[in-house]
Amino acid sequence: MRRILIIIGWELIRHLKSRNFWLVVFLSPLLMTGVVLIPSIYFQGASPKQSQIGFVEFDSTSYFQTLTEHLTDSLSNSNNMLLVLITPDTSARMQSEFVELEQLKDQLDSLNEAYNKIKERRRYIFQRPDSRTRRNLLAQSYEQLLATREQKDLAEIEYTRMKAKTDSLVRQAVLHKADSLLTAKEIEGYIILDEDLFRNGVITFHASQPINFLRIQPLKQALQVMLVEQRMKEEGITISQIQELLKPIRIHEIISEGTEKREFKFMVTYLAPIVAVLFLFISIFSTSGFLFAAIISEKTNKLLHWFLSYVNPFQIISGKIVGLGAVGLIEIFIWLILTMLLMAGNVIPARDIGFLTLKNAGLFVLYFILGYLFFASLFTGVGALSSSPQDAQKLRLYMRVMSFLPLVLAIFVLRTPDALLIRILSYIPFLSPVFMILRTPLGQPPLIDYYISWGVLVLSIILNLMITGKIFRNASIIYGEKTTFKLVLKLLREK
Amino acid sequence: MHVKAEHISKSFDDKLVVANFSFEARAGFITGIIGDSRAGKTTILRMLLGIVKPDEGYISFDDNVLSHKILDATGYLPEERGVYQQYTLNEILVYFARLKNLPRKKAQVEAVRLMDRFNLIEQMETPVQKLPEEVQQKVELMITLIHNPDLIILDEPFHNMVAENQTLIRKMVQRLREDGKTIILATGQIEEAELLCDEITLLHQGETLMKGRVDDMLEKFKHNLIEVEGEDNLQPLKQINGVQKMIQKKQVAQLFIDKAVSPQKVLDEIIRTVNISRIEIKRPGLKDIYTDAVQQYRQAAL
Numbered sequence: 001m002r003r004i005l006i007i008i009g010w011e012l013i014r015h016l017k018s019r020n021f022w023l024v025v026f027l028s029p030l031l032m033t034g035v036v037l038i039p040s041i042y043f044q045g046a047s048p049k050q051s052q053i054g055f056v057e058f059d060s061t062s063y064f065q066t067l068t069e070h071l072t073d074s075l076s077n078s079n080n081m082l083l084v085l086i087t088p089d090t091s092a093r094m095q096s097e098f099v100e101l102e103q104l105k106d107q108l109d110s111l112n113e114a115y116n117k118i119k120e121r122r123r124y125i126f127q128r129p130d131s132r133t134r135r136n137l138l139a140q141s142y143e144q145l146l147a148t149r150e151q152k153d154l155a156e157i158e159y160t161r162m163k164a165k166t167d168s169l170v171r172q173a174v175l176h177k178a179d180s181l182l183t184a185k186e187i188e189g190y191i192i193l194d195e196d197l198f199r200n201g202v203i204t205f206h207a208s209q210p211i212n213f214l215r216i217q218p219l220k221q222a223l224q225v226m227l228v229e230q231r232m233k234e235e236g237i238t239i240s241q242i243q244e245l246l247k248p249i250r251i252h253e254i255i256s257e258g259t260e261k262r263e264f265k266f267m268v269t270y271l272a273p274i275v276a277v278l279f280l281f282i283s284i285f286s287t288s289g290f291l292f293a294a295i296i297s298e299k300t301n302k303l304l305h306w307f308l309s310y311v312n313p314f315q316i317i318s319g320k321i322v323g324l325g326a327v328g329l330i331e332i333f334i335w336l337i338l339t340m341l342l343m344a345g346n347v348i349p350a351r352d353i354g355f356l357t358l359k360n361a362g363l364f365v366l367y368f369i370l371g372y373l374f375f376a377s378l379f380t381g382v383g384a385l386s387s388s389p390q391d392a393q394k395l396r397l398y399m400r401v402m403s404f405l406p407l408v409l410a411i412f413v414l415r416t417p418d419a420l421l422i423r424i425l426s427y428i429p430f431l432s433p434v435f436m437i438l439r440t441p442l443g444q445p446p447l448i449d450y451y452i453s454w455g456v457l458v459l460s461i462i463l464n465l466m467i468t469g470k471i472f473r474n475a476s477i478i479y480g481e482k483t484t485f486k487l488v489l490k491l492l493r494e495k
Numbered sequence: 496m497h498v499k500a501e502h503i504s505k506s507f508d509d510k511l512v513v514a515n516f517s518f519e520a521r522a523g524f525i526t527g528i529i530g531d532s533r534a535g536k537t538t539i540l541r542m543l544l545g546i547v548k549p550d551e552g553y554i555s556f557d558d559n560v561l562s563h564k565i566l567d568a569t570g571y572l573p574e575e576r577g578v579y580q581q582y583t584l585n586e587i588l589v590y591f592a593r594l595k596n597l598p599r600k601k602a603q604v605e606a607v608r609l610m611d612r613f614n615l616i617e618q619m620e621t622p623v624q625k626l627p628e629e630v631q632q633k634v635e636l637m638i639t640l641i642h643n644p645d646l647i648i649l650d651e652p653f654h655n656m657v658a659e660n661q662t663l664i665r666k667m668v669q670r671l672r673e674d675g676k677t678i679i680l681a682t683g684q685i686e687e688a689e690l691l692c693d694e695i696t697l698l699h700q701g702e703t704l705m706k707g708r709v710d711d712m713l714e715k716f717k718h719n720l721i722e723v724e725g726e727d728n729l730q731p732l733k734q735i736n737g738v739q740k741m742i743q744k745k746q747v748a749q750l751f752i753d754k755a756v757s758p759q760k761v762l763d764e765i766i767r768t769v770n771i772s773r774i775e776i777k778r779p780g781l782k783d784i785y786t787d788a789v790q791q792y793r794q795a796a797l
Contacts (some may be wrong), residue, residue, distance in 0.1 A: 002596070003594060003596075005591075006593050006594055007594075010590055014582070073626070297579075297580075297581075298579075300577075301576035301577040301578065301579060301580060302573075302575045302576050303577060303578070303579065305546075305573035305574075305575050305576065306543075306573055306576065306638070307594075308546045309544045309546060309566070309569070309571040309573065310591070310594045310595065311594065312545075314505075330679075473546075494497070
């Protein structure tokens, strides 16, 4: 026993002193943060600058203003879309056209005014008692009225003609500007809104490349609301009624766990277990990897024969496995303390993450211990088999592939945490720890699943230890033989 | 410590590696287990240390079976040996001393004492990989001796050692004998064994060819040996009266002469029979005895 303690102490202190251990402890949370944050940054704002959507408006309907307000309302903080009103560049020629149009408008207005004045005056004269003067005045003003109307009609024709001309010029200029902004990638796309199209409910969206539908969705919603509002207004419904009718729906997602019900937040609910599983994975495979490396190094440095003359294989194996297990537990406790500190400092929204409970921390430690013992006992045997550095290299590759397998398969757990296949897979000792830790918060694994997984793990650990012990004892008779399946069988047969 | 092995045998995969081996090693003596490769030397040592269990036979240490107490009093230098590369000399020595049940403080004291004896105090905090090859070999010897063992088992100690360390081992082994330790030395370097060992067992392919005190063995095989070198066909020398046996290697023939016949007479006859370029009268060494025994074994096997 004393000797086992000495080996435990040696492995523990050597690894706590090693740089690799501290790299794993502090780099993996950083790495994890990166892994978690990068996709969310990507989804939340693909491009660092806000994406701009152009808005082309004909006729001064002031839809732009309304739409911007709706968009801001519906998307609040996560809105990363900016609407920009596209106005035409005004060339000198267009400027003069505008001036002319303005003049025509002024002229038309003054003619209208004059015409109305004459009409007013004639009404006033008309009210006087009949007299000669009255008849004269009426005849005279009638002449004036006719002349002014003639002038007014002519000016109106002139104005309409000019207006049509400038409108099409503006339209062309605006569209030209919008297209050039699109080509220059200043905007992601633009919407054309004019009275007619708007009335028919058809809105055209121009983009240089297929645009993410989810991104356009809020814009579509805002347009929809605006359209309905407009139509209601026309039906004579008051603004306050409209607001009442169009009150947006909010969806609260609630998860029921037996009698307990709590709000479901996708990112927190999924992210926390994924992060936990990644930590479990790192702790199991960093420590059993350290163990594997230690065995390989002792094997290549030819220390094994020495050890066998000091202690029996059982003492070597248990000393090493327990020593490195302690290293792993220290790793986990450092992470747990860091998590608690972050929870206390409110960096982690602990209340939202129902997963962060003492019970689950216990489960985590338990699955670490079982998972670690399983892989450690396996890796020790495999490590003892290697008879040359090349051999060790090859075996290390197999081990690495094997350790990534549960993580790759974990994707299926995310999709259907309680499916029959997943349940069966989580009884396989290789996958058990990762699968069960992932299933715990996502599904509601029945108690029997926990019991089976523990039972299978414990049995496979015992089996592994028996095989490993045998390999370890008999590995001393290998003289640089290649590691083959036949050799393993030979070692196992040997008394 | 008195080590005794009685009729031990071991097979791997139905192949007999050690057959009916018996020997004794006593305190104050260097006992050699001598043989070429695959003679079964290492397997015998592993059986002594309990790493491998014999299929048959019995091993005792001062009339007791192997125990932790005995292992703690044993220093073993394996043939396949190396040291941790990344840790310091001091760390390694203390660790191995503690595995031999030395308390922490005593382990540290012994480590310092040993490093001082090997003039390595200044390197005590140096990682072993930064030490030169010959120093690393010394570390192997230090690990074997740090707990001041009563029984020292050395498996091919001269193998791969630099000349300086080979001399060191010879001196060390002799001093340990003077200190009354039991030393078991397994080697294929028969000349070294002849110089160092008091008693030996000669092995070939797991079989014991011969065993006893080295002096007795040399005395027993003291018949005169004449070595002849010449350009001619040396085969006619076999026919000379008094030549019991001839071993020829290229143009050198070793003639084993009947003790009853005067060497002078045989010499005259040799000179008459062939043209010689060199002739020498020798006493056979342990190596000659071993070579001869192996040859006899092979003939018997045929």
